[in-house]
Amino acid sequence: MQITCGIDWAEQHHDVAVLNADGSVLARARIDTGATGFSRLMSLLAEHVDDADQLASVPIGIETDKNLLVVALQAAGMTVFAINPRAVARYRERHGQSGKKSDPGDAFVLADLLRTDRHQHRPLPSISVHASAIKTLARQHQDAIWSLNQTVSRLRSLLLEFYPQALRAFPNLKHKAALAVLSAAPTPEAGLRLTARRLATLLRRCRRRNDPSLAEHVLSALHSPALRQPTAVEAAYGVTAQTLTAIVVAMQTAVEELEQALAAEFDQHPLATILRSAPGLGPVLAARVLAEIGDDPTRFTTTAGLRAFAGTAPVTRASGRSRYVKARKVRNKRLGDACHWWAFVTITKSAGARAHYDRRRAAGDHHNAALRNLANKLIGRLWWCLQHDETWNENTAWNIDIATPDPRTA
Known part of the structure; x- marks a missing residue:
């Protein structure tokens, strides 16, 4: 028997619908998201195929390609179609114009979509485990960079509100020297107390060259007259700036570790x-x-x-x-x-x-x-x-x- 299966996934449970070639509903079920739910799904599909060899050919529609259920289905050799939610919304309008929506109804729509228009959609590719590991690292590395840039922008915006001298001293807040000096002098008051000797020590720890002009530029910017927030407000801003600085440092370390892991994994791939x-x-x-x-x-x-x-x-x-x-x-x-x-x-x-x-x-x-x-x-x-x-x-x-x-x- 030719059947199609639709799965509407959720965080706590998944709704399943199984249709035959005529569009009649053979089975509906709500399964959990763990191994028990997966076993029940496979048993449900096996009940409606003529023999076990046909099980792998059953098309399964779902609105994601990253769910653990998708990983398990592909590992079992099933044919999985990751359908774009926008496409599902258009197919839903085939069955009614009232605008109603439900999880079991979406499972039915996914199964019916594959029954009528399977040729218009492509099954998920057979990606190797090695390539999947590279994909995970590459995406996490890129997301970490985006998050780092957002945090640096937050820090820059914060400094503009109470400590613009720091931005004149270090236009590039991603630099290790900028983060080290901000950690040591997170407020204008601390910047005024910063000495040339202490600054030279901070720069040396960041492996900056012994450039007197750099130290002079930084001290000149931090010691220049500027408008100030009230003392209590400035202290509060300073705590926030110091916290954000520590977050940026930690995120930079995470990006470097992800990049190293990504490079090591990628170099081992045949392509x-x-x-x-x-x-x-x-x-x-x-x-x-x-x-x-x-x-x-x-x-x-x-x-x-x-x-x-x-x-x-x-x-x-x-x-x-x-x-x-x-x-x-x-x-x-x-x-x-x-x-x-x-x-x-x-x-x-x-x-x-x-x-x-x-x-x-x-x-x-x-x-x-x-x-x-x-x-x-x-x-x-x-x-x-x-x-x-x-x-x-x-x-x-x-x-x-x-x-x-x-x-x-x-």
Whole structure:
């Protein structure tokens, strides 16, 4: 019997619906999120297939690709479709216009979606455990950097409210010297008491060179006359600034540890050599690209699919006599971000990439549009390298005759 299964997942439980080929509901269930619920789900599906060999072919729809249930289903060899919630909302309107919504109802919609339009959706790729580990580290590393930048912005905003002298002394708050001095002198009063000898000791601990002009600049900024908050308010601000400074230091350490773990994991992957051969792809960017593309060779059968997934391929909107091309908004934003920075770096690493960028700029593209077009070319050439298991060749990539530099030493 041909059946489809829909799962509406939640934090405390999952709702399941099983449909036959005619759209009739064969079973409904609410299962827990642990191993017991998974066993019950597998038993429920096994009851409605003719033999055990058909179980793996049952399409299962769910609105996420990161749930532990998804991991268990893929490990069991099941065919899982991660359906975009926006698509589910549109399919829900097929069954009624009242706007009602329920968890069991969404499970039914997911199962019916695969029953009628399975060919319009793609199952989750078969990503190796190694690539999944890289994906986890790459995403956590990127999230940690974003969080670090947000915290630094909070610290900068706080200093503007009571201690602008510190920003004049250290415009770059991410620098270890800035964080060390702020920890020692978190208020204007403490900054006024800071001596040249104490400052020199702090800078030396941060491995800054013995530059008298730097110490003089910092002391001049911290000792300059400035407006002050009331004493009690300034002390409160100082405690907050010191706390945020400690958080920034801890986050910087976490980012460094994640980057080291990511580099070590990525270097062991079989595709690392191909990715690193492309100019502009350093260990972090290459790992991010691999994390989002994955290592399933059947995932993207054409370069157009990969370009659309990355968001580098434009979208054409045509209606009547109106026709215009715009940037693609629905995409893998992490892969799109990695490709943007890859293109940005490549224009200084590759003569062919620079020539293509210059042509796009001469044709009227602004900077980001030219980079997006260049990224579209780069991702297509990388797809070819991955499909044919060959490293990057500059002459072939740009149809030019130049000496190909080693991207790891360029």
